[in-house]
Amino acid sequence: MTRDDLDVDPDELYGRLKAYEGRTAASGGTGRDPVNEPMIRHWCEAMGDTNPAYPAVAPPTMLQAWTMGGLAGHPGGSARSEAYDELLALLDDVGCTSVVATDCEQEYPRPLRPGDRVTFDAVIESVSPRKTTRLGTGYFVTTRMNVRAGDGELVGTHRFRILKYAPARPKNAPKPEPAPKPGLTADPARRPRPVINRDNAGFWEGVARHQLLIQRCLDCATPRFPWLPGCGACGSLRWEAFEASGTGTVFSYVVMHHPPFPAFDPPYAVALIELAEGVRMVSGITGVPYDKVRIGMPVELEFLRVDEELELPVFRGAEA
Amino acid sequence: MTARTGDELPPLRIPITRTLIVAGALASRDYQDVHHDAEAAREKGSPDIFMNILTTNGLVGRYITDHFGPRARLRKVAIRLGAPNYPGDEMVLTGQITSVAEGTAEVAVIGKNGIGHHVTGTVTVQLPSDAPGTTDASRTDAPGAIDAPRTDAPRTATTPDTPR
Numbered sequence: 001m002t003r004d005d006l007d008v009d010p011d012e013l014y015g016r017l018k019a020y021e022g023r024t025a026a027s028g029g030t031g032r033d034p035v036n037e038p039m040i041r042h043w044c045e046a047m048g049d050t051n052p053a054y055p056a057v058a059p060p061t062m063l064q065a066w067t068m069g070g071l072a073g074h075p076g077g078s079a080r081s082e083a084y085d086e087l088l089a090l091l092d093d094v095g096c097t098s099v100v101a102t103d104c105e106q107e108y109p110r111p112l113r114p115g116d117r118v119t120f121d122a123v124i125e126s127v128s129p130r131k132t133t134r135l136g137t138g139y140f141v142t143t144r145m146n147v148r149a150g151d152g153e154l155v156g157t158h159r160f161r162i163l164k165y166a167p168a169r170p171k172n173a174p175k176p177e178p179a180p181k182p183g184l185t186a187d188p189a190r191r192p193r194p195v196i197n198r199d200n201a202g203f204w205e206g207v208a209r210h211q212l213l214i215q216r217c218l219d220c221a222t223p224r225f226p227w228l229p230g231c232g233a234c235g236s237l238r239w240e241a242f243e244a245s246g247t248g249t250v251f252s253y254v255v256m257h258h259p260p261f262p263a264f265d266p267p268y269a270v271a272l273i274e275l276a277e278g279v280r281m282v283s284g285i286t287g288v289p290y291d292k293v294r295i296g297m298p299v300e301l302e303f304l305r306v307d308e309e310l311e312l313p314v315f316r317g318a319e320a
Numbered sequence: 321m322t323a324r325t326g327d328e329l330p331p332l333r334i335p336i337t338r339t340l341i342v343a344g345a346l347a348s349r350d351y352q353d354v355h356h357d358a359e360a361a362r363e364k365g366s367p368d369i370f371m372n373i374l375t376t377n378g379l380v381g382r383y384i385t386d387h388f389g390p391r392a393r394l395r396k397v398a399i400r401l402g403a404p405n406y407p408g409d410e411m412v413l414t415g416q417i418t419s420v421a422e423g424t425a426e427v428a429v430i431g432k433n434g435i436g437h438h439v440t441g442t443v444t445v446q447l448p449s450d451a452p453g454t455t456d457a458s459r460t461d462a463p464g465a466i467d468a469p470r471t472d473a474p475r476t477a478t479t480p481d482t483p484r
Contacts, residue, residue: 039347042343042346043347043348046346046378047347047378047379047382048334048382049381049385051385059378059382060393061374061380061394065347068349070349070351100354100401103398103400106377106397107396108394108395111393167365257437258400260402
């Protein structure tokens with residue numbers, strides 16, 4: 001079962017969540033311990049980091065570690081604000097009880113050294129609209145923290161994004177499949193199958209013969225793609241199919257990074273191809289790395305054997 | 321060592337062991353149960369414990385300073401997590417220099433594991449001031465030997481691969 005619907009009016013809830021943007025997330029926080037060599041050494045051992053610059057300075061990426069409460073928490077209570085606690089409680093109440101960190105952006109104006117005592121303040125920067133991810137449905141919450149040392153010198157900034165979500169699997173679900181192990185021949189995921197119906201069967205029959213077929217209106221001669229029963233220009237239901245020359249250019253494109261879908265290996269480019277016949281189609285680009293695809297790039301039709309059942313028309317790019 | 325736009329860093333292979341996940345979580349003072357308690361992780365919809373973001377951040381930072389040497393300084397590390405690092409997997413970090421200007425290089429980093437991209441990110445690193453490419457590219461006798469480039473062969477982070 002996938003829980004993709006939280007029991008609450010999404011617009012009303014989002015309005016309440018948005019109201020927390022700009023409010024304090026933490027104030028007057030003090031590092032549990034001063035920057036110290038033992039913690040630096042533990043960190044370096046865990047990371048396998050043998051950089052001789054440490055522990056005279058702390059690894060910059062330890063920034064957040066100096067602000068963490070640890071198992072017992074900060075003495076005298078957390079620096080977390082009431083506003084931030086309320087925001088998290090609001091999300092807990094609608095079932096978004098799980099948390100996962102998704103983004104971390106840090107800048108390091110100056111290195112931290114053993115003996116430095118850090119203080120920190122944070123603000124709630126943004127709350128996203130409801131998103132459904134592979135983990136479940138929830139909201140991204142972004143905070144931005146300033147970390148200071150000594151007499152208030154800024155030593156680090158830390159933007160942190162979490163997803164607060166309702167797990168996609170209920171708690172008493174049977175034990176999930178173990179994660180796929182690299183190196184073993186796991187059954188590879190298959191690409192989604194095309195939905196073939198009476199209106200577009202002719203197109204897929206063409207693909208099977210390695211022909212890219214376009215429709216043309218028999219009344220006004222307007223070419224059309226994708227396949228549809230009627231002409232978008234004049235409404236006529238009379239049409240013929242003809243074979244595209246296979247040449248075209250990249251009209252536009254996007255590069256898919258995230259989220260990854262089974263059977264696809266991001267990053268990859270998805271292009272809108274303008275065929276020489278004047279119609280456009282969405283397709284994959286072969287022969288050119290995803291970051292070398294450009295608008296206007298000439299492309300040539302080819303057929304990609306995806307698996308034993310599926311063959312797809314794709315376009316091979318020609319690097320300029 | 322030189323740093324030129326387009327240069328690729330040698331890959332770094334990191335076996336994702338339970339020890340690494342737990343040691344990284346504790347070293348970063350992160351006691352969230354999903355990083356050390358497999359049963360609790362499963363209750364929260366995860367198949368197993370998984371690496372916390374602070375450890376990933378630390379490994380990305382290490383990857384960059386391993387390559388550019390101890391006198392390089394990290395100025396900015398921005399990462400985004402995707403596929404989690406579960407025990408038994410392996411993450412391969414790769415990087416490409418996307419720009420070099422005024423003694424600072426920007427490196428695009430990808431950490432790929434058995435199920436996808438665990439991490440994508442950008443690191444801004446200040447290069448040692450005598451590194452070729454930052455001042456006089458013809459100086460091959462600069463005391464930059466400490467920053468000697470690493471072998472291009474993939475390196476293993478700790479122990480050799482164990483059967484999975």
